[in-house]
Amino acid sequence: SSRSSKSPWQSPYLAPIFKRINYASPGLGAVIDPYLTSPTKAKHFPFYQRLLLDSAGIKKYQSRPPIQALTPWTEIGDCWCAALTESPNHPTSKSKIQMDGRNGRYVQLAIMLGYDIFPDEIVIEHLPIKTTPFPGIAPKDIEIWADFGHLSHKEFASLTAGPRGLKEVELYPPMGLLGTFQYDAVANEKEGRYVQVFRLEYNQNQHDEFWTKKLVVRVKRNWGGENTCLYRVRVHGVPVHPHPELVAEDD
Amino acid sequence: SSRSSKSPWQSPYLAPIFKRINYASPGLGAVIDPYLTSPTKAKHFPFYQRLLLDSAGIKKYQSRPPIQALTPWTEIGDCWCAALTESPNHPTSKSKIQMDGRNGRYVQLAIMLGYDIFPDEIVIEHLPIKTTPFPGIAPKDIEIWADFGHLSHKEFASLTAGPRGLKEVELYPPMGLLGTFQYDAVANEKEGRYVQVFRLEYNQNQHDEFWTKKLVVRVKRNWGGENTCLYRVRVHGVPVHPHPELVAEDD
Amino acid sequence: SSRSSKSPWQSPYLAPIFKRINYASPGLGAVIDPYLTSPTKAKHFPFYQRLLLDSAGIKKYQSRPPIQALTPWTEIGDCWCAALTESPNHPTSKSKIQMDGRNGRYVQLAIMLGYDIFPDEIVIEHLPIKTTPFPGIAPKDIEIWADFGHLSHKEFASLTAGPRGLKEVELYPPMGLLGTFQYDAVANEKEGRYVQVFRLEYNQNQHDEFWTKKLVVRVKRNWGGENTCLYRVRVHGVPVHPHPELVAEDD
Numbered sequence: 001s002s003r004s005s006k007s008p009w010q011s012p013y014l015a016p017i018f019k020r021i022n023y024a025s026p027g028l029g030a031v032i033d034p035y036l037t038s039p040t041k042a043k044h045f046p047f048y049q050r051l052l053l054d055s056a057g058i059k060k061y062q063s064r065p066p067i068q069a070l071t072p073w074t075e076i077g078d079c080w081c082a083a084l085t086e087s088p089n090h091p092t093s094k095s096k097i098q099m100d101g102r103n104g105r106y107v108q109l110a111i112m113l114g115y116d117i118f119p120d121e122i123v124i125e126h127l128p129i130k131t132t133p134f135p136g137i138a139p140k141d142i143e144i145w146a147d148f149g150h151l152s153h154k155e156f157a158s159l160t161a162g163p164r165g166l167k168e169v170e171l172y173p174p175m176g177l178l179g180t181f182q183y184d185a186v187a188n189e190k191e192g193r194y195v196q197v198f199r200l201e202y203n204q205n206q207h208d209e210f211w212t213k214k215l216v217v218r219v220k221r222n223w224g225g226e227n228t229c230l231y232r233v234r235v236h237g238v239p240v241h242p243h244p245e246l247v248a249e250d251d
Numbered sequence: 252s253s254r255s256s257k258s259p260w261q262s263p264y265l266a267p268i269f270k271r272i273n274y275a276s277p278g279l280g281a282v283i284d285p286y287l288t289s290p291t292k293a294k295h296f297p298f299y300q301r302l303l304l305d306s307a308g309i310k311k312y313q314s315r316p317p318i319q320a321l322t323p324w325t326e327i328g329d330c331w332c333a334a335l336t337e338s339p340n341h342p343t344s345k346s347k348i349q350m351d352g353r354n355g356r357y358v359q360l361a362i363m364l365g366y367d368i369f370p371d372e373i374v375i376e377h378l379p380i381k382t383t384p385f386p387g388i389a390p391k392d393i394e395i396w397a398d399f400g401h402l403s404h405k406e407f408a409s410l411t412a413g414p415r416g417l418k419e420v421e422l423y424p425p426m427g428l429l430g431t432f433q434y435d436a437v438a439n440e441k442e443g444r445y446v447q448v449f450r451l452e453y454n455q456n457q458h459d460e461f462w463t464k465k466l467v468v469r470v471k472r473n474w475g476g477e478n479t480c481l482y483r484v485r486v487h488g489v490p491v492h493p494h495p496e497l498v499a500e501d502d
Numbered sequence: 503s504s505r506s507s508k509s510p511w512q513s514p515y516l517a518p519i520f521k522r523i524n525y526a527s528p529g530l531g532a533v534i535d536p537y538l539t540s541p542t543k544a545k546h547f548p549f550y551q552r553l554l555l556d557s558a559g560i561k562k563y564q565s566r567p568p569i570q571a572l573t574p575w576t577e578i579g580d581c582w583c584a585a586l587t588e589s590p591n592h593p594t595s596k597s598k599i600q601m602d603g604r605n606g607r608y609v610q611l612a613i614m615l616g617y618d619i620f621p622d623e624i625v626i627e628h629l630p631i632k633t634t635p636f637p638g639i640a641p642k643d644i645e646i647w648a649d650f651g652h653l654s655h656k657e658f659a660s661l662t663a664g665p666r667g668l669k670e671v672e673l674y675p676p677m678g679l680l681g682t683f684q685y686d687a688v689a690n691e692k693e694g695r696y697v698q699v700f701r702l703e704y705n706q707n708q709h710d711e712f713w714t715k716k717l718v719v720r721v722k723r724n725w726g727g728e729n730t731c732l733y734r735v736r737v738h739g740v741p742v743h744p745h746p747e748l749v750a751e752d753d
């Protein structure tokens with residue numbers, strides 16, 4: 001007997017192409033800043049296997065590196081998973097943010113861009129929730145911080161002035177909070193919206209001056225999983241130095 | 252002169268995303284069981300090159316390994332091709348199935364899953380027939396067997412009882428036939444249906460108890476080619492131990 | 503605060519599947535002919551790093567190799583970029599074409615096919631212009647040459663006869679111009695047509711006899727960039743020796 005049926009399928013594409021430059025693309029020179037990025041989750045090797053690796057002097061216990069959070073994905077596992085940190089789901093303190101990703105309680109991903117830009121939009125991609133046994137590892141509460149280390153103390157201070165000034169800053173390294181949002185895993189599960197676009201609070205008009213070359217994605221809470229994983233982060237913005245335009249010259 | 256035209260193109264996606272977990276994904280721990288999997292087709296090296304490789308002690312004559320049948324594909328060749336076996340297109344016997352894939356006349360792919368599941372659906376993907384010079388290597392008659400080695404003799408025997416019991420079994424290793432179907436290469440060619448979904452005979456309702464951790468895909472016949480190749484097999488089912496659900500907790 | 507918006511996105515696919523065989527696919531045996539292919543662009547290493555590499559005897563200054571022009575792409579940078587050649591945008595001479603890609607002023611990519619075919623259509627793919635800071639590196643004026651080295655002098659001469667004969671030829675190696683067209687980067691930018699299909703001047707009817715096993719893609723001008731990059735070239739045609747057809751035999 002031969003029965004063929006059609007299982008319902010999600011939107012047929014994994015990685016829509018935006019009509020904008022993704023400045024977080026490694027192909028445009030974006031790299032990970034390891035000093036401000038959380039450690040990577042260890043691989044789960046069985047005990048005896050770890051023993052064997054240890055005795056052989058091999059220390060490759062890590063799963064995929066943070067650069068995975070900048071590259072495209074097609075399958076479950078094509079992501080970066082941060083190591084388990086202290087109570088990620090129930091932060092005891094919201095006011096004090098520890099910038100050192102290596103010891104902090106939040107998951108951080110720091111991206112050094114290849115270009116100076118006014119970032120205005122962040123795209124967060126996660127696997128369709130219906131296709132994974134671990135729905136809880138999706139990011140939930142996300143903050144986007146920008147590094148302003150290229151500014152003088154005075155210039156940095158000026159960014160906080162006025163009604164449009166930065167509301168939250170950190171002094172070392174000098175950073176400002178450009179936006180706070182939530183990745184909606186329920187919309188992912190129910191409506192198939194696994195690619196979610198978020199406008200930042202700043203740089204939405206031409207007078208804003210919050211340009212940077214380094215962005216920090218801070219996941220303050222996930223959807224209940226033990227670890228937090230990022231499938232892809234994209235960064236949109238306006239370049240400080242305009243790119244050449246396409247010239248349709250006459251032949 | 253400059254003429255631009257639009258060649259007709261197929262549906263624009265290669266690998267639709269189903270709204271279900273693919274338990275045959277390597278990212279979920281699925282691996283190939285080499286003992287029950289057919290040998291891989293040898294690469295066609297010219298004679299003198301083989302001589303050279305031989306003299307250098309290199310034995311890498313194989314084409315892509317069986318894990319290719321579990322991973323995504325985009326191009327011709329992103330598949331696993333089994334070695335030529337005895338008269339694959341004209342099996343002399345239909346009643347006797349030789350389980351040892353290394354000597355048998357059928358192509359077998361054995362998948363050890365990362366989870367215990369009640370498998371209920373299999374997806375077979377093959378390259379669009381119109382894009383390949385070898386249409387005959389597509390699989391045709393397919394059987395899905397499940398390993399029940401985790402059961403006692405008595406438990407296994409009980410699976411065959413009643414009108415909904417297993418109709419065909421093999422005793423070593425203890426396996427049962429969960430479904431028989433045909434991959435339709437003509438529908439692939441004429442209608443562009445190169446991703447085909449097949450419901451199994453079992454586990455379609457909650458009372459079925461045919462759970463397993465190892466599935467065998469047995470291709471009994473292809474579409475006339477000398478070899479048989481698999482681009483991707485996906486496995487859908489219900490997990491024995493439920494996965495955590497997404498909790499949309501209040502903030 | 504949490505604001506989510508929808509950035510407009512391009513057509514959701516990167517690499518449409520044509521209902522034809524792509525004879526330029528490496529999976530079908532296509533390879534690059536290095537003797538007729540332009541040198542590859544050097545990587546931009548900082549001076550001190552180059553010094554270090556030099557002192558270590560490492561000469562890997564090249565970016566991605568020409569085979570990248572035959573493989574699929576998803577991200578910026580998944581392409582082959584030719585080295586800077588003499589005034590690529592303002593060729594001083596149009597009549598004299600230097601066939602040696604290593605010294606010529608044009609960018610050339612020579613593809614040895616795995617099959618003898620009557621080529622009738624070329625597909626040129628480039629990154630969506632809106633997603634790149636370097637719009638000018640897209641190819642513009644393109645010529646397609648076919649190698650007829652398998653013919654005798656007399657046979658080659660006969661290809662030029664009559665109103666449908668080759669209009670432009672080169673004698674060493676013996677090649678003929680099968681088509682001239684323009685990749686439209688403006689249509690790419692404005693309409694999202696980044697996959698463009700071009701019919702060749704020849705082999706559009708069954709009586710044409712311009713079969714070949716080697717094609718040369720010659721980019722005579724780009725859209726104003728310093729270098730020229732190719733994301734993917736596909737080749738459609740009719741095989742000289744027909745492929746087996748799919749046989750839907752009765753069961």
Ligand SMILES: [K+]
Pocket residue numbers: 068069070071072073078079080231232
């Ligand atoms: K990724």
Ligand SMILES: [K+]
Pocket residue numbers: 319320321322323324329330331482483
């Ligand atoms: K595959």
Ligand SMILES: [K+]
Pocket residue numbers: 570571572573574575580581582733734
């Ligand atoms: K490519």
